[in-house]
Amino acid sequence: MHEVIASPFLEHHLLVRPGRGNGIKLPRSKYLELREAATCPDWLVNTARQAWNIDLRDRAVAETILIREEFSYGYARASYELNLGCNYDCEHCYLGLKKFEGLDWPDRERLLEILRDAGVLWLQLTGGEPMVDRLFSEVYERAWDLGMVLTILSNGSRLWQPRMLDLLTSRPPHRITLSVYGASPETYDGLTRRKGAFKLFCKGLLAAHEAGLPLALSMIVTRHNAHEVPQMKDLAERLGIPMDEYVNMVPTIYGGAETLPSQSTEHLRKRKVFTGCHAGHTFFHVDPHGNACICKVGREDVLSEADVCSCSAGDDNPF
Numbered sequence: 001m002h003e004v005i006a007s008p009f010l011e012h013h014l015l016v017r018p019g020r021g022n023g024i025k026l027p028r029s030k031y032l033e034l035r036e037a038a039t040c041p042d043w044l045v046n047t048a049r050q051a052w053n054i055d056l057r058d059r060a061v062a063e064t065i066l067i068r069e070e071f072s073y074g075y076a077r078a079s080y081e082l083n084l085g086c087n088y089d090c091e092h093c094y095l096g097l098k099k100f101e102g103l104d105w106p107d108r109e110r111l112l113e114i115l116r117d118a119g120v121l122w123l124q125l126t127g128g129e130p131m132v133d134r135l136f137s138e139v140y141e142r143a144w145d146l147g148m149v150l151t152i153l154s155n156g157s158r159l160w161q162p163r164m165l166d167l168l169t170s171r172p173p174h175r176i177t178l179s180v181y182g183a184s185p186e187t188y189d190g191l192t193r194r195k196g197a198f199k200l201f202c203k204g205l206l207a208a209h210e211a212g213l214p215l216a217l218s219m220i221v222t223r224h225n226a227h228e229v230p231q232m233k234d235l236a237e238r239l240g241i242p243m244d245e246y247v248n249m250v251p252t253i254y255g256g257a258e259t260l261p262s263q264s265t266e267h268l269r270k271r272k273v274f275t276g277c278h279a280g281h282t283f284f285h286v287d288p289h290g291n292a293c294i295c296k297v298g299r300e301d302v303l304s305e306a307d308v309c310s311c312s313a314g315d316d317n318p319f
Helices: 028-036 042-052 105-117 136-145 162-170 185-192 197-210 226-239 305-312
Strands: 004-009 012-016 023-025 065-067 077-081 122-126 149-154 175-180 215-220 243-246 283-286
Touching: 004 028, 012 028, 012 042, 028 065, 077 105, 105 136, 122 136, 136 149, 136 162, 162 197, 175 197, 175 226, 185 197, 197 215, 215 226, 226 243
Parallel strands: 004 065, 077 122, 077 283, 122 149, 149 175, 175 215, 215 243
Antiparallel strands: 004 012, 012 023
8 A cells, every 4th residue: 555645736746645634745847756766766765754754765666655647637625425324313414314325336436536537636525424334435445545635524423443443544544523512422412313322422532532543523513512512622622632613504405494493593603705715626526426516515506427527528627
């Protein structure tokens, strides 16, 4: 397995190491040099030692560095929604109907190759709950082997399983972000409407922390758990894990407003006026059926795999 990835990134080139947060901007001349080198050149040996404390001296490039190709499309990031299914039933969930549907493996493998060929270096795996997807391990392993830097959005309920820990420690992600729905069984289980959910979350969180996996926490504040905000913050501080706070709910992906009453009104924040972003230009979203759109929220219009392949045959930008 590769230890370092050399990849085009928008108009630049990068060196990144899976599981590590820092990367190195690479001149194109050095990128081209790596493509021709048999063993790791001295500048790479020194750079890798300083950045990641690994020794690449006398190591074969083919066995150590995954060198990604340059393609005509300039996308840098994407999110892949493996499944809308989940083992929780949170009132605030923007997915609405949580159906366990998705592509079969041959189509998923082809999708991942399309993402790579589009230039995607940073790939977020989400759901639903991605780790309950029947093909999560296969998707994760294949995406990692293709040279993508992976982040996972999860509730953590399956993170304690030995096979999951083996997968994630052998092929480390960039980050695993776990949603936090409470600081007690009563609150957490009540919000997720799943008995025993808090116990599984804690089990997964502690197992991943002990395994040294790169973790982050997302505190979801609703009217059901607002009274435990201090305790949720304390959990993150005790473990030394960074935490973000989310207080404004959004309508479902079908346009329904049934999620909005779950908001904690005293925690709501005034939203900034939207002035645009790079959605559809440098990143995009893919749903469980392989349809591409500009982001998880802006799902109109979508492109099917056939549309993407058709555009790829010409010079038109498919997104």
